[in-house]
Amino acid sequence: MSVEITLVEMLGSVPHWLAVLIMGAIPVSELRGAIPVAMGIYGMGPFDAFFFSVIGNLLPVIPLLLFLEPVSNYLRRYSIFDTFFTWLFSKTRRKNAESFEKYGLLALTIFVAIPLPVTGAWSGCAAAFVFGVKFRHALPAIAAGVMIAGIIVTGVTVTGISLFDMFL
Template identity: 80%
Template sequence: MSVENLLVEMLASVPHWLAVLLIGAIPVSELRGAIPVAMGIYHMEPLEAYFLSVLGNLLPVIPLLLFLEPVSNYLRRYRIFDIFFTWLFSRTRRNHTENFEKYGLLALTLFVAIPLPVTGAWTGCAAAFVFGIKFRNSFPAIAAGILIAGIIVTAVTMTGMSLFELILGA
């Protein structure tokens, strides 16, 4: 059973619009899962699916950007978390500093916009935190990435659904 199907089953008792918002908000699926569910399972129009999924994906961004640093600082009081965060930050900076220095906020926007596993708003917020990008800069970059990803996923979902209908002769 796919993650999306499991989420749909878990959210069966809530209104479809709320289910799409929630699926868009959680890190496992984000809008990459919410849009296909909205259009394919709940039969929403593309614009409604896009709007609800993007809104759901935006919901956790502000709290994440505002609270990742205080939570990290609190957890660093414990040796195991301090070791983990030191490893994570040094690894991330070592592997991605060149792109962020070269492309700046555009790199963050593109990272969030590319609808692949392990990219998206949640990871973009973590990257903004690790690279010390201030809220006033990171929020618009991440929001732009979400909007672009939503367009891509909606277009791909519409194309996939059209091909599916064409094949079945529906």
């Protein structure tokens, strides 16, 4: 939670609703950090915490889905980035292709919905790009995953159950 505390300190002069929206939008915390901060530090109710965190988490999705490919193509002009992207994409496809082929967009939704580190909207956008999911299919799948994750994190925060205990 130290990252979230640092964010709270950095956003100290910003209205609480905007701070939660920003925390929900950045890849370090996403809504998994924004909802507990909204409720625990800012004293927001569950609905407001959910709403501002989910909206914040969805803000970067459209630009990410639209610009990951052009940015990747531009960076591939340089051999170090080309080597990195080739390695990353082949490793990701090798480890996850079977699940994605079997479950399709449901796999993407579930991946985004599971509130654990390295899952979420940002990673979901990267996965959609790597697996060549079209924008019109990726956006609703990722949005559904974000909303499910928001419900889970809000519920866990309200009840005080640790996410670690919930999944292990």
